[in-house]
Amino acid sequence: MLKTFATASRAARTSPRSATAFRMATIRLLSQLVEPKEPSVTTEIPGPESKKVLSELAKLQDARAAQLVGDYTQSVGNYIVDADGNKLLDMYCQIASIPVGYNNEALLKAAKTDEMAITLANRPAMGVLEEAFMAVKPKGMEMIFTSSHGSDANEIAFKAAFMHYARKKRGARGFNAQELESVMENQAPGAPDLSILSFGSSFHGRQFGSLSATRSKALHKLDIPAFKWPKAPFPQLRYPLDKYEAENAAEEARCIEETEQILKTNASPIAAVIVEPIQSEGGDRHASPRFFQELRRITAENDVLLIVDEVQTGCAATGTFWAHEQWNLQTPPDMVTFSKKMQAAGFYHTRALVPDQAYRNFNTWMGDPSRALIAKAIGLVQQVQEVGKYLKGHLEPLAVRYPRVIKNVRGAGTFLAFDCPTAELRAELLELMKNEGVNMGGSGETSVRFRPMLTLTKAHVNVFLTRFESVLNKLYKKHWPQ
Amino acid sequence: MLKTFATASRAARTSPRSATAFRMATIRLLSQLVEPKEPSVTTEIPGPESKKVLSELAKLQDARAAQLVGDYTQSVGNYIVDADGNKLLDMYCQIASIPVGYNNEALLKAAKTDEMAITLANRPAMGVLEEAFMAVKPKGMEMIFTSSHGSDANEIAFKAAFMHYARKKRGARGFNAQELESVMENQAPGAPDLSILSFGSSFHGRQFGSLSATRSKALHKLDIPAFKWPKAPFPQLRYPLDKYEAENAAEEARCIEETEQILKTNASPIAAVIVEPIQSEGGDRHASPRFFQELRRITAENDVLLIVDEVQTGCAATGTFWAHEQWNLQTPPDMVTFSKKMQAAGFYHTRALVPDQAYRNFNTWMGDPSRALIAKAIGLVQQVQEVGKYLKGHLEPLAVRYPRVIKNVRGAGTFLAFDCPTAELRAELLELMKNEGVNMGGSGETSVRFRPMLTLTKAHVNVFLTRFESVLNKLYKKHWPQ
Structure with a gap:
């Protein structure tokens, strides 16, 4: 028996047995759910039922981050219904x-x-080709590599960037003995000291590689060892944009200049720059298309890959399917990562980025739901x-x-x-x-x-x-x- | 239309339209599939249909690692059926x-x-409590933290170990200004230089943290920056075990001694040791219960956490639900990670390991299939x-x-x-x-x-x-x- 479903439904207030019966009936009625016309709140939030669920959860999991206990047998459309029956526009x-x-x-x-x-x-791992995702591939991208979630998508993009860098440097020769030995000790040259450059306030995930590129909150990063990867300044624009046009242009130019300086002088070579079209976790920080055009220019000129992290911005919410479409780039980015709304994760890339040795490609595959969803999103x-x-x-x-x-x-x-x-x-x-x-x-x-x-x-x-x-x-x- | 299903079914040899019809009929008949009595192979492997699927796949994904193209509308029980209709005992x-x-x-x-x-x-992220997994919790474990896959499970276990280490060291005080500032630059003390110790030939995953602990194959690690984490020797036993009892005991004692030496002297402090009950990717390398008992002893004595990686060994295949049950430990491990057969991933842990600040717990939740599966596995x-x-x-x-x-x-x-x-x-x-x-x-x-x-x-x-x-x-x- 799935506890949340039972305790979260209002029938659970009476007895566990009627809760189960209620749950089954509820599920059968699901597709007949009608979106409320307006919100209704009848308890404090979290209310007594939500608190009960949270305290049960706390016995087995660290549940302190949870706040709203959703009842997914009652939520419908734009309205989330909580365990106490409160209906909130979401x-x-x-x-x-x-x-x-x-x-x-x-x-x-x-x-x-x-x-x-x-x-x-x-x-x-079924290794199934997912055409649904190719129907919305960003301009200039030719291939896809799928993964489990957004953090993972960025990490496999980083790995692809490092392999690409090493391949360019190595040229036609194969791995040498020194590389093969040193890598098993986690030492250079096999495990080279290479970097990913990210921007201040950015968020790219919470695993060890993606966390080293994340700069949004200290709490995400504290006590976790990190790669000594460099950080570039992201423009701090002033609003309204039309009033501060000159200042904002100067701010963006300054950031581009500093970024290029780091690309040219960083102690460990930079394989890729990763950037969000809108810094989301960092506080919805924006930059102009010109900034991103310049970023594409300096990365190309310095032979560094550009990864666009569309984990949060991808899938239509910004008014174009991909947010970076709004930049009107002459040359596309090298990789575009995705997750969240796409209900799957991975990255698109250009054909140039296929690694020189095969590695196993473990797919998350959501089949029909993915196709239905992408069609709807378009x-x-x-x-x-x-x-x-x-x-x-x-x-x-x-x-x-x-x-x-x-x-x-x-x-x-x-x-x-x-x-x-x-x-x-x-x-x-x-x-x-x-x-x-x-x-x-x-x-x-x-x-x-x-x-x-x-x-x-x-x-x-x-x-x-x-x-x-x-x-x-x-x-x-x-x-x-x- | 899902390409693999179409091209993989034998009807696809004639025309795409009949392939679709055939697929739909096939799916309806799925639960009536009967396991073959014996294998049958009628083409080379991969045969012509499999090669066709692989070459289509190669246009959009790097498919060089794939060898057997499974037809999951035909595979049943212990038999995998490939795109050419070959039936193999799996x-x-x-x-x-x-x-x-x-x-x-x-x-x-x-x-x-x-x-x-x-x-x-x-x-x-539904934050649903999954009781199915608690029904098989390893002895001594009290809580669970779920994740997306095995590599992820190990990484979040590492993060928990680092946070635990830092919390012990910090004591009652909160984060200080120096920690809060340095961590945003990926520098100590906020991002401390701490280590995970793993064993030679081990495999723990392919993301940046888990890959730094992986020691099975150079090809997995080459060209990827790594943390300079230490490596301990895993016993190389001789077979048959009863003939080489004394030598094997000496070999295990040597490995324990060297491991303890590293725990005591490694330049960067070691927060946890991770070990597989049977090194799987590394070549099915075994050690005796005594070795693992000793490992538990020296980790406890040196105040280092012990993570048992049961990603491949968990879920009944070794004849006990968890392979480490066979060690008869007096004190349980601190964390046990799982994935694969469990059809979900994460780690079990003792109550002592709950971090001091809440973090969001993103669950992979497989609901009914998990429960059905775990019941069957037991x-x-x-x-x-x-x-x-x-x-x-x-x-x-x-x-x-x-x-x-x-x-x-x-x-x-x-x-x-x-x-x-x-x-x-x-x-x-x-x-x-x-x-x-x-x-x-x-x-x-x-x-x-x-x-x-x-x-x-x-x-x-x-x-x-x-x-x-x-x-x-x-x-x-x-x-x-x-």
């Missing part, structure tokens, strides 16, 4: 990982095909653009009316954000919004980020705006009464 | 990853429940012991009759192996076996390993033995004619 979506809404009918159907069952029942690009424009168009005047709470509205598609003046005020805002029935999340020190489903509509935005204004008024009344 | 099972046979009816059924569909349709322990004893009981006399091919028969349960005198002879043996309809695999330089399903029966062993003897005779006739 503008956060498990950190941008839910593409087309909870219990999406098409995905539920796809997940129940025989093909999917075969995959699950024979789960290991169809939603236009809607994301329109709804994003609508939402941003309302956030901007709110920033003028409530300048003590909302600063620096920014973003593309529905991948939007603004800053609060302090972390404390942000926490207060998010808490109030939750109790108004809207689930939102932060990024960086003081930013609030929007990461809704691709299926968000203007009607959802209106629901959000009503609650948001009410919360803004409450904050003003409390902190700045006239 | 003694290798995707490197020990298939627990209870291809297209197992119970797993197929479990994979088609509504609950599974909900999980797949709402795929992200029920098969006895059979694995009996069939393993039967197989080993036949391999030993064959080693006496064919000493030029079979050496050092060893192993526990059906997790068995033997050595060939040379890599060339092993390759010849494996090739001949494949063409006789038995899929087998190597490990290390010259070993042949058995990694059958848990559902292997004596009847399957008899099928294997007939073919094996025939191949042994062929090899003798060719290389050592009288």
